[in-house]
Amino acid sequence: MSAIAMRAPLWLRLLRDPRAALGLGLVALVLLGALAAPLLPGAETPDFMATLAAPDATHWLGTDDLGRDTLSRILAGARVSLLVGLCSVGAALLLGGTIGLVAGFFGGWVDMVLMRLMDVLLAFPGILLALGITAALGASVTNTVIAIAVVNLPVLARVARGQALALRELDYVKAQRALGFAPLTILWRAVLPNALSPILVQASVLLAASIITESYLSFLGLGVQPPTPSWGNMLRDAIGFLDQAPWLAWFPGLAIFLTVLGFNLLGDGLRDRLDPRD
Template sequence: MAETTVNVSTEEKKRVNPQMENFKNVWRKLRQNYLAMAGGILIVLFMIIAIIGPWITTGDPLAPNVADRLEGPSSQYWFGTDHHGRDIFTRIIHGMSITLYIGFLSVFVGMIFGVVFGIVSGYYGGRIDAVIMRTMDVLLAFPGILLALGIVAVLGGSINNVIIAISIFSIPVFARIVRGSTLSVRKLEYVDAVRALGASDFRIIFRHILPNIMSPIIVQATLRIATAVLTASGLSFLGLGAQPPTPEWGAMLAAGRNYMWEHPHIALFPGLAIVLVVLAFNLFGDGVRDALDPKLKS
């Protein structure tokens, strides 16, 4: 019988790691998308501001200065001052870190729980799936802000409780996406192959399923940060989040509301800051989605 060997060219081809290649592709597509890049650059800028901003601004964001109350934008106070005479520019710079902190942390926590619930649900199916997903449906049935409002109302108003509330209302979104992706990946033949080798569920889930469903998770996380920022500001605006005198943008907006007609700059600048951050994350998130998975585009 003929020996079965395969002729192999001894010449080494260019080594290609599919993961690296994939990453490069995504990066290339992202770079071609100017709006997404603009969003991305803004996000980096915001993060730099959040980190070094408090050190380069001279004023104290909390110190009142009664002499300079309600002043309009000037060379001394770029964004003017509020009803306590505090520099709005300084307060917005200081608020950046709070906003990003809430945005990132709440989405991160929501993502972790959502991914775990989603994978467990999709992988095991059956009764566990039914229980988890029906719970998620209940959470999804509430309008986002209302759910967050309810949770904060129960826990009390503070930045940490806002993070908890937003995490909870982010969970079902992630859980659903992850469950769907898990269902499709679980049926792949190589998952069966690893199972036939005797791999534990833990190994299958983390080594073979999770890496394959990262794209939708990353996309959702990026887009979700915008929602989280908006919701956090909303809660603070309603007086349920960060408490005065914390320089939180939503709270500042709420304070500025009383002076809307005479001194619109007090509400205008925090509002603009919120818009910019949300816009940046949305643009970037859309770009990431298009680059990672064009099929998700709706």
């Protein structure tokens, strides 16, 4: 990548990449939908005169078995999915990034203890670990965030550790050590800024995985609880009406697909744009 291109704003560099631009557009669409959710009534209000209505001019995406507007519920579900995804990844980024950077920078027994703890979490399949945590703590939005954050924690810790291991051997880090700077000062001023880009790229990809995990948990009844709309519990409710009203499953499934696709494409674009070797 040329020096002039690298000086361009990140959003402009993303727009020059068709895949990243598509991902950015899909993510922006989901964000706008989530912001517009309070403007559309009917997400939690039953209307027994309009149960299982097909998509029409009044209800663009139809209604469910209680007469609730599907479009309103999908937009409200977007708020839940984004809230859970952002909070869980943010918590994992803060804690996992700190653990990984400290382990990689200091090495020795600190590295061994911290990373063996992360290996314990990695030994469990992510969805099973999330199921176990929510089953133990109870089904709620807060506990769903905690469960997904724990699943994401070792992934971000390992990425941060790898960056710290590479950066601590560079000349400018060794020079700061020779000048007598405190280890935490070097970690904060020299290592963290240069390790941040790969960690953020990994976090953007984990957002997509977190949204899928939240949908899994809600589908199984261990995530967001009714009457709060969630794409997962909308899919669960649609199972009994696939013959009568298949659109009840189509539209939440499509929302999950487009959101996950958007974050994955955006993550790929960020990786390509922030890679100094490109």
